[in-house]
Amino acid sequence: MRIALLGFGSVGRGIARAILAKDLSITVTGLADSRSGLIDPDGIDLAAALARKGNGDPCGLPDTSPADVVAKADYDVLVEVTPTNVETAEPALGHIREALRRHKHVVTSNKGPIAIAYPELRALAEANGVFLKYEATVCGAIPLIHALQEGLAGNTISRLYGVFNGTCNYILTRMAAEGLTYEQALAEARELGYAEADPTYDVEGIDAAIKLVILANTILGMQTTLADVERTGITLLTPDALQLAEDQDCTIRLIGEIVPEAGALRVSPRLIPEVHPLVVEGTLNAVSVETDLAGELTFIGKGAGSTETASAVIGDLLYIQSRHVQGS
Amino acid sequence: MRIALLGFGSVGRGIARAILAKDLSITVTGLADSRSGLIDPDGIDLAAALARKGNGDPCGLPDTSPADVVAKADYDVLVEVTPTNVETAEPALGHIREALRRHKHVVTSNKGPIAIAYPELRALAEANGVFLKYEATVCGAIPLIHALQEGLAGNTISRLYGVFNGTCNYILTRMAAEGLTYEQALAEARELGYAEADPTYDVEGIDAAIKLVILANTILGMQTTLADVERTGITLLTPDALQLAEDQDCTIRLIGEIVPEAGALRVSPRLIPEVHPLVVEGTLNAVSVETDLAGELTFIGKGAGSTETASAVIGDLLYIQSRHVQGS
Numbered sequence: 001m002r003i004a005l006l007g008f009g010s011v012g013r014g015i016a017r018a019i020l021a022k023d024l025s026i027t028v029t030g031l032a033d034s035r036s037g038l039i040d041p042d043g044i045d046l047a048a049a050l051a052r053k054g055n056g057d058p059c060g061l062p063d064t065s066p067a068d069v070v071a072k073a074d075y076d077v078l079v080e081v082t083p084t085n086v087e088t089a090e091p092a093l094g095h096i097r098e099a100l101r102r103h104k105h106v107v108t109s110n111k112g113p114i115a116i117a118y119p120e121l122r123a124l125a126e127a128n129g130v131f132l133k134y135e136a137t138v139c140g141a142i143p144l145i146h147a148l149q150e151g152l153a154g155n156t157i158s159r160l161y162g163v164f165n166g167t168c169n170y171i172l173t174r175m176a177a178e179g180l181t182y183e184q185a186l187a188e189a190r191e192l193g194y195a196e197a198d199p200t201y202d203v204e205g206i207d208a209a210i211k212l213v214i215l216a217n218t219i220l221g222m223q224t225t226l227a228d229v230e231r232t233g234i235t236l237l238t239p240d241a242l243q244l245a246e247d248q249d250c251t252i253r254l255i256g257e258i259v260p261e262a263g264a265l266r267v268s269p270r271l272i273p274e275v276h277p278l279v280v281e282g283t284l285n286a287v288s289v290e291t292d293l294a295g296e297l298t299f300i301g302k303g304a305g306s307t308e309t310a311s312a313v314i315g316d317l318l319y320i321q322s323r324h325v326q327g328s
Numbered sequence: 329m330r331i332a333l334l335g336f337g338s339v340g341r342g343i344a345r346a347i348l349a350k351d352l353s354i355t356v357t358g359l360a361d362s363r364s365g366l367i368d369p370d371g372i373d374l375a376a377a378l379a380r381k382g383n384g385d386p387c388g389l390p391d392t393s394p395a396d397v398v399a400k401a402d403y404d405v406l407v408e409v410t411p412t413n414v415e416t417a418e419p420a421l422g423h424i425r426e427a428l429r430r431h432k433h434v435v436t437s438n439k440g441p442i443a444i445a446y447p448e449l450r451a452l453a454e455a456n457g458v459f460l461k462y463e464a465t466v467c468g469a470i471p472l473i474h475a476l477q478e479g480l481a482g483n484t485i486s487r488l489y490g491v492f493n494g495t496c497n498y499i500l501t502r503m504a505a506e507g508l509t510y511e512q513a514l515a516e517a518r519e520l521g522y523a524e525a526d527p528t529y530d531v532e533g534i535d536a537a538i539k540l541v542i543l544a545n546t547i548l549g550m551q552t553t554l555a556d557v558e559r560t561g562i563t564l565l566t567p568d569a570l571q572l573a574e575d576q577d578c579t580i581r582l583i584g585e586i587v588p589e590a591g592a593l594r595v596s597p598r599l600i601p602e603v604h605p606l607v608v609e610g611t612l613n614a615v616s617v618e619t620d621l622a623g624e625l626t627f628i629g630k631g632a633g634s635t636e637t638a639s640a641v642i643g644d645l646l647y648i649q650s651r652h653v654q655g656s
Contacts, residue, residue, distance in 0.1 A: 146479035147474065150647060274603075277605060293346060293469070293635045293636065295629065297471075297629035311619070314481070315479045318478075
């Protein structure tokens with residue numbers, strides 16, 4: 001299977017390292033970061049590209065753009081792992097459209113295009129007889145979308161709720177364990193690389209809300225946008241609130257919740273019993289689903305990280321491979 | 329999709345009820361319990377069969393045997409949900425062989441044939457171009473095998489461990505919560521229908537051990553038998569032991585564990601921190617896997633029950649349906 005890899009940051013390099021380390025029968029024939037690109041039908045030397053990137057250099061040639069790679073390279077699957085743009089989903093959205101039109105399968109970890117344009121992209125993929133897969137957009141390493149679409153096929157999901165953001169979970173874990181203030185715990189999360197310089201996207205619940213929109217629109221048959229999510233972040237939480245929770249054998253977690261029948265999507269800090277399976281430590285994610293046949297199930301795992309997200313992308317690639325690559 | 333349903337106990341009736349309640353495009357053209365059978369290419373009246381069974385009558389006609397249904401009915405998938413025989417796997421094993429030879433897909437919840445004869449059955453399915461699916465044999469409603477085979481494809485699993493038996497978990501939960509003796513908790517489990525009159529199969533860890541053998545042989549590329557599993561049950565545990573565990577913020581659970589590289593399979597009562605995700609309450613099952621890319625993941629859900637096991641069987645049926653039924 002030949003892939004074009006768009007994005008050579010943490011996730012892209014995680015995928016490249018996994019392809020180098022394992023015998024996955026995957027050849028990379030196109031590669032691009034934001035500044036450069038490479039096209040080679042015989043297979044790009046990933047070790048050399050990783051080395052260039054490690055030295056702070058572009059991964060490829062400056063006269064080859066990501067759009068060139070999408071439009072001109074010879075590949076079966078476009079692997080789109082550039083950063084999420086929640087406003088317009090560009091430039092990823094355009095690249096995905098172009099690849100689907102070229103009858104190429106698409107695997108993405110990019111929340112923007114899936115949250116904003118799933119119905120259009122789904123229809124485009126079907127019209128062109130190719131797969132569109134996006135396991136990595138929600139909860140990193142947890143194969144949640146596979147489990148819901150395949151393992152639990154036939155079930156009706158009445159409620160889906162959980163911890164969708166590792167940064168918030170880390171901050172709340174540390175506030176509860178050490179009595180830190182929100183600001184102290186955030187500073188610690190930044191030092192450890194768990195929070196961005198501008199943490200708004202995480203701590204205001206936007207990241208969790210986007211994941212809910214993706215699950216609602218792709219799995220639960222809803223038609224929602226980010227504006228439909230009732231959303232409260234964790235920035236106003238005090239150590240006192242966490243202490244009060246602890247006095248009741250509870251703790252506070254930022255919970256994202258979908259109740260399909262009520263059309264409800266919400267993200268807010270919630271009181272949960274300490275023994276509840278969703279009370280996970282550190283940067284973990286955890287999701288519970290309530291179903292009619294299977295009852296309640298909970299999935300726990302790492303929600304982010306280079307190799308963890310690569311795991312989800314590779315799961316999608318092998319899914320397509322096992323169903324016979326038909327591209328180009 | 330046309331199915332032949334072999335076994336009309338708790339699981340078989342759960343499947344029949346789900347087919348009646350949902351629009352799954354599944355027609356039952358063959359049906360058998362241990363005493364009777366029915367064959368009807370136009371589709372069997374499941375509501376009437378459920379009503380007969382509810383009145384204590386056989387589901388079908390006494391002159392039609394399960395073997396007749398397997399050999400003569402016109403179906404795409406054999407759904408084999410008769411009770412597990414851990415010694416010989418019969419009569420299920422013979423029925424599954426016959427269906428595969430007839431180029432029929434097979435979905436089973438029966439641990440015997442998969443634990444005892446997986447390599448042979450897998451080869452037979454491949455030779456005849458059909459699927460052999462067995463999600464329901466391990467951890468009931470948890471789509472563990474789907475998650476490991478598909479979502480986590482590409483990962484190497486270094487360790488798999490968890491709570492595989494709901495009966496033992498219920499007994500241990502009650503001993504810890506109420507200070508009951510093993511005998512008292514077992515009596516309670518029997519009253520609630522969570523334990524058999526002869527509980528040996530559960531409390532001696534045999535059930536958990538069989539599930540380990542299935543996972544080892546089908547997912548982890550090992551070749552093991554029940555005799556390879558180091559096994560200690562829960563019958564000798566005392567309330568004192570549970571109290572000692574509690575003093576260390578731990579509890580005791582019957583843990584099944586596979587370490588592929590060491591060739592190790594074991595089932596034994598183990599001390600676990602109370603906050604560990606595997607510490608689930610009541611009859612729940614919980615399984616953690618350690619992988620190279622995805623890190624550690626935990627899956628929690630109902631390990632048994634009529635509709636819960638039906639959920640796993642239906643997930644397998646829809647998996648086959650989505651990949652185009654080719655049978656007969």
